[in-house]
Amino acid sequence: MLTTRTGGLWLPFTQMENFDPAARTFVRGEGNYLLDSAGKRLFDATSSIWTTVHGHCHPAIVSAIAQQASQLDHSTLLGASNPVAEELARTLTALLGMEYAFFASDGASAVEAALKMALQYWQNAGEPGRTRFLRLVDSYHGDTAAAMSVSDISVFKTRFGPITFETLPYNIDLSLLEREDVAAVIVEPIVQAAAGLRIVPPEHYAALQSMAPLLIVDEIATGFGRTGTMFAHEQLALAPDIVCVGKGLTGGTLALSATVVKERVYEAFLGGHGEMKQFFHGHSYAGNPIACAAALANIALFKKDETIAHVQAVADEIKPALRDLAGRTAVREVRGAGLMIGIEIVPSRVQNNGAATPAWSISNALYERGHFTRPIGDVVQLVPPLSSTSAEIHTFISDLDDLLAAD
Numbered sequence: 001m002l003t004t005r006t007g008g009l010w011l012p013f014t015q016m017e018n019f020d021p022a023a024r025t026f027v028r029g030e031g032n033y034l035l036d037s038a039g040k041r042l043f044d045a046t047s048s049i050w051t052t053v054h055g056h057c058h059p060a061i062v063s064a065i066a067q068q069a070s071q072l073d074h075s076t077l078l079g080a081s082n083p084v085a086e087e088l089a090r091t092l093t094a095l096l097g098m099e100y101a102f103f104a105s106d107g108a109s110a111v112e113a114a115l116k117m118a119l120q121y122w123q124n125a126g127e128p129g130r131t132r133f134l135r136l137v138d139s140y141h142g143d144t145a146a147a148m149s150v151s152d153i154s155v156f157k158t159r160f161g162p163i164t165f166e167t168l169p170y171n172i173d174l175s176l177l178e179r180e181d182v183a184a185v186i187v188e189p190i191v192q193a194a195a196g197l198r199i200v201p202p203e204h205y206a207a208l209q210s211m212a213p214l215l216i217v218d219e220i221a222t223g224f225g226r227t228g229t230m231f232a233h234e235q236l237a238l239a240p241d242i243v244c245v246g247k248g249l250t251g252g253t254l255a256l257s258a259t260v261v262k263e264r265v266y267e268a269f270l271g272g273h274g275e276m277k278q279f280f281h282g283h284s285y286a287g288n289p290i291a292c293a294a295a296l297a298n299i300a301l302f303k304k305d306e307t308i309a310h311v312q313a314v315a316d317e318i319k320p321a322l323r324d325l326a327g328r329t330a331v332r333e334v335r336g337a338g339l340m341i342g343i344e345i346v347p348s349r350v351q352n353n354g355a356a357t358p359a360w361s362i363s364n365a366l367y368e369r370g371h372f373t374r375p376i377g378d379v380v381q382l383v384p385p386l387s388s389t390s391a392e393i394h395t396f397i398s399d400l401d402d403l404l405a406a407d
C-alpha cells in the first residue's frame with residue numbers, strides 16, 4: 001500500500017508526491033507567528049489563508065471557546081435555535097446594516113447558500129425564469145460545485161466541467177445585466193484575492209447598484225478589516241442584498257460562515273405550511289455555538305483594540321517600503337488594499353532553485369528567513385494578521401527585497 005509522508009493525511013491544492021512534512025508542519029500558534037515541528041518561528045504572512053485576524057490563540061477568543069464548549073457544544077439549527085447564534089446574527093446584521101443571517105461552515109458553503117437562496121427567492125417571488133448568474137472576470141468564490149460555477153480561474157475549474165454550470169462575466173458586457181433570466185450578480189469587492197490579489201477597477205461595480213436584480217457581495221476574503229474598512233464594499237458604496245462572510249469571522253479559529261441578507265430576501269421565504277416557501281438548504285453544524293462564541297469574541301476585539309485604525313495606520317506606514325520594492329527589476333507590480341498585498345514577480349528574473357516555480361523558490365527562501373507565505377502563480381502574498389506591527393511587515397518586505405536583489 002502506498003502511504004504518504006504525512007501518515008495518510010491528504011493536503012488540499014498540494015502535490016503529495018514531493019511534499020516534505022519535515023519542512024512544513026505547524027505545532028503551535030502564538031500571536032502573529034506559527035511554530036513548526038523543528039522549532040522554527042514563522043511570521044504568518046498569509047494569515048493562514050486570510051483567516052487569522054487578531055493573531056493565533058488570542059486569549060479572549062480561546063477563553064470564549066472554552067467557556068462555550070463547557071456550556072452548550074452543539075445543537076442543531078434545523079427547526080431550533082440557540083442564544084449564541086442569535087446574538088451573533090444580531091451583531092453581524094448590525095455591522096452590515098442588514099437584517100438576517102443564515103449560518104454555514106466554510107466560505108464556499110456560504111456562497112453555495114447565497115446562490116441557492118437567489119434561485120429560490122425568484123421562485124418564491126413568482127419569477128422562476130430568473131436562473132442565470134453573472135460574475136466578474138477572474139472571479140473566485142470557492143471549490144464546491146455552484147461556487148466553482150461562478151468562479152473563473154480555469155486551473156481550479158476546467159477539469160470539473162461536468163458538475164458546473166455556465167455563468168457570464170457582466171463586466172465585459174454590461175448589457176447582460178438587463179437580461180430577464182438573471183437571478184443575481186456575485187462580486188468580490190475591491191480585491192480578487194485568489195486571482196493573485198488583483199484590484200478590480202471601481203467602475204466595474206458602478207452599474208450594479210441600479211441594474212443587478214439581486215446583488216451578492218462575497219466578503220469571505222476581504223471582510224473583517226483586511227482592506228482597511230470592516231467590509232470592503234463600504235468603500236464602493238454598494239448596498240448588497242446578500243453578503244457572504246467566512247474566514248475572518250471567527251478570527252481564524254473555527255469554521256463558520258454566514259450568508260447575511262436584507263429583509264426583502266428573507267420575507268420572500270415566509271408562507272403557510274403548505275406553501276413550501278422555506279429555504280431548502282442547511283448543514284449539520286450551522287450556527288454551532290462554540291464557533292459563534294469565537295466569532296462574537298473576535299468581533300468584540302475590533303472595538304477594544306481599535307483594529308481598523310491600526311490596519312489603516314500600518315498600511316500607510318509600509319507604503320514607502322512597498323514602493324521601493326516595486327522598483328526592483330524582478331518585480332512586475334506591487335498591489336493591494338489595506339493589508340491584502342500581492343507582489344508579482346517577473347519569473348524570468350528569478351531563479352527556480354529546484355522549486356516548482358520562481359515564486360515558490362522565493363517563498364521557500366522566505367521560509368528559511370522566518371516568514372510563511374504561499375505564492376499564487378507569480379504573486380508572492382503578503383496578507384498578514386491585522387494585529388501585525390509595521391516592524392514585522394517591514395522585516396518581511398526587507399527580506400523579500402534582499403532575495404529579489406540577489407537574483
Ligand SMILES: Cc1ncc(COP(=O)(O)O)c(C=O)c1O
Pocket residue numbers: 106107108109111140141142143188193194218219220221222246247
Ligand atoms: C472571495 C472568496 N470566496 C470564497 C472563498 C471560499 O472560502 P473557503 O475556502 O472557506 O471555502 C474564498 C477562498 O479563498 C474566497 O477568496
